[in-house]
Structures are given as C-alpha cells and as structure tokens.
Amino acid sequence: MTTFTELGIAPDIVEALAGKGIVDAFPIQEQTIPLALTGQDIIGQAKTGTGKTFGFGLPLIQRLGDDPEPGVQALVVVPTRELCVQVTEDLELATSNRPAKIVSIYGGKAYEGQIEQLKAGAQIVVGTPGRLIDLANQRVLSLAGVREVVLDEADKMLDLGFLPDIEKIFSKIPAVRHTMLFSATMPGPIVALARRFMSKPIHIRATDPDEGLTQANIKHLVYRAHSLDKDEVISRILQAEGRGKTVIFTRTKRAAAKLVEELNDRGFNAAAVHGDLNQDQRERAMAAFKAGKKDILIATDVAARGIDVDDVTHVINHTIPDDDKAYLHRAGRTGRAGKTGIAVTFVDWDDLHKWALINRALEFGQPEPTETYSSSPHLYSDLDIPEGTKGRLKPAASAPPTRSATAGRREGEAAADDASRPARSRSRRRTRGGRSEGEAAVEASGATEGSAAPAEAKEPGAGTHDGKGREHHDGNAAPRRRRRRRGGRSGGAGNAAPTAQA
C-alpha cells in the first residue's frame, strides 16, 4: 500500500488525514495524485467508494500552496447540494493544518454566510451551478483568479441538464488553468465533450477497462415486482439480520414522501431526502442518517451520486433506475471503501426494458426478461434476504410481531399494545448507537476485482453478506408492527422476519 507521503503529499496534509485514520492511498489516488501535482489535466475514473474525492482534492489543495493569498483560486463543481456539503467537509479535513479556507456555495441557503466567507477571502469554492452563477452575476464571486477547477461527477455535470451552466461557469474562468474531471462513469461521448474544457487531458481509469464497473463487493439482487407488494417485501428486507444503514431510491419525489410515511408508520426509523423538501429538512435528514439516528434514508436520485455514509449495508431500488449509470451510482452508496453491500432492485412491469439495458450494460449475465408473466413473482437473481421470502413474495399470513431481545427501548413510553396504538403516532424505535464493527476492511482496492456475478449468488446466511462473518451489525431488530393506515392487507411481516435476532 502506498502512503500519501510517497505520492508527494505534504506532511501537514498527511498528518491531518492520519488523524482520521486515513493512511493508505486508494488506487485512483496513487494514479492521479502524482500527475495532478504536476498540473496535468486529468479525467479520473474509478469505481464508487474508492477515494476519488481525495484523488483530486489533495493535489488541488497542495497546488494552492501552504499559505495562499486571499481570493478564490480553486473551484469544485458538484451536482447536488448535499454532495457540496460533503466535499466541503472532506476538503476541510485535509486543510485542517493550513490556513486555506473553503466555502460552500449552494442554493436553498441564506446568501449572507456564503457572501461573508467569500469576502473574508476564501480560496477554495465548492458549489452547485445555480448559486455559483447567481453569485458570479451579483459580482460577489469572482472566478477570474481561479487556476484549479474540478468537475466532480463530471459526466453528470456535462449532461444536457447541466451543460449550459457549466459552459457559463467555464466562460468566467481563465483558459490557463488546471482542470480535473472525476466520476465512476465516463461514457465515451462525454469524454469527447469534456476535452473542450481541458488541455491534453489524460484519462486515468483505476480499473481494468474490460473489467466492468460494478463493485465486486456489492451483491446485486433483482426482483420482478409485478404483483408484488413492494412495501411488504421491503419491510422484510429491512428486518434482515445484519442490516446496517439502508438507502431506498424512488423514481419520484412523491413516491419518496409516501414511502417514508409508510415505513415510519410500520415502525421503522426512516428519513427522506428529495427536492420537495426545504434545504433545512434535507440537511437534517442527511445528518440524522449519517449519525445513525435514522437508519433508513429514502431518496430520489438527489442522493444517487457521491454521497458517502459509513455502514450502508443495503441499497434498495424501489423503482429501477433509468440506465446503467444511474444504477451503478445508486448501488455504489453501499460497498464503499472495501466493505460489502447488497443492492436490491425491483423491476416493475413497465420497466422491463430498463432492466434489460442495465443487465446487458453491466454484464450481470441474467436471463433476458422475455418470458411471459405469470402471476407469481419471479426472481431474476438469487436472494440473500430473510428466509421465508424466497420465491414467495406475497405478504405472509399475519403473525404477532417479533419483539426482539435486541430492540432498543422506546423513548419515554412504556410498551403499549401495538395494535391499539393510534395509527398516526410514531413509534420511535431507537437506532442503537455503536454498531460494533470490528471488521477489518476488505482489501481496499476496487481496482483488481472482477465484476459481480449475481446469478450464482449463494446463500451465505442472512446477515453476513460476504459469508466471512463481517458486517455483523446487531442494531436492527424488527420494528414493532403497526396497524395499517390504509385498508387492505393487514398481513404482518412478522413470520417472515428472522426470529433469532439476538
């Protein structure tokens, strides 16, 4: 393993990282840092969760010098506000021993604080396009002194929705500059387009080109959702032994809002992030999820890219994403930094073509979904979720909720009869802090592993998804079953849930 020192990173930065236990460089960092330090333009591509942020962040910081003049000299552009916050935090960590100041410029927030920090002379700006342009137009933000530019999630930043903004931003930045583009996905046409903004870029892939882009440490499970009660099946997955944090993706903001309500009514501890919420709500949801106060995050694609939360063991695609890129980024919220994860996808009747596309593009090797539908749910790939769900994904017969020995105590209330509880009241199941982890990270190289082959997924036993005993979280007792608000089935997930929770 290479250290950051060996890659040419200055002692004060190395020390700042070491304070957080970050000592060894990931392959993408090994490959990009020395080159980026020389000012080489770079298109950096590496799998999700393998250290791209520091791949561009450390050389960017170092190239500004240890005591840069006041004024904006480096710009990192990101596609979402939450990622903006996260990247800012990462860069702040790396600069904790030097005076360079970083300011986060994104929408939904008061102007004053951002403007103040700019006036105070911040050298590094991390921002989303809209507010960056806004402040540039107001002449509060000058990009004329920028010499380091990064597009994070670069393929996203260059797609049709963002391209005009990006062009506008680049038009305000001097042509002589150092430019870096990073993403896990870099389609050929986007790379070609990207060259317009770069000079003699080198395309670095920290993966074998013919290896595929899926993380080998993520197991992929795909369900046909036709005639399936998704909420019910998801409830069961959420009760899997060994489940850590879970991100559930929906296609629409409305679906996210509805699902968070449904799951919380069922006694889960979920938060939602999507564009219909105000920024304060979004940030509180993210903070609660990161801190473990909520162990389920329900999100639109706003959280599909870049978001890095420790101990996400499951990603659930409530609705299948649009294409292989979106799939890969969503699934990549788990299996980060060498850990293992599970990605579960539900394929609706109308979305079979999307699954076909993803299956082909990511070389999952699953049978093409051409066979006629029967009324019984069909599983495309093997399962790793609680026994009793396999092959029979209908709601189970109702059964008394399993009150597990590991369930956290409710806050300030005695255990009341579940069924008698008013439907609207929330059960506050405490997420237990201190999930004991103890596992050594799996070989932290996303670069040397083959792509996933879910078809032959074996059954390592619920809870240990690598079969090696890692990832034994024990903080996920089955929530109390709540009376359904809406009519319909009153079936419980109870008897499908693993009974041995302790």
Next chain:
DNA sequence: AAAAAAG
C-alpha cells in the same frame, strides 16, 4: 418523463 440546480 423525472430529478437536479437560483429564487
């Protein structure tokens, strides 16, 4: 077509 991103 949806989501994201300025207000």
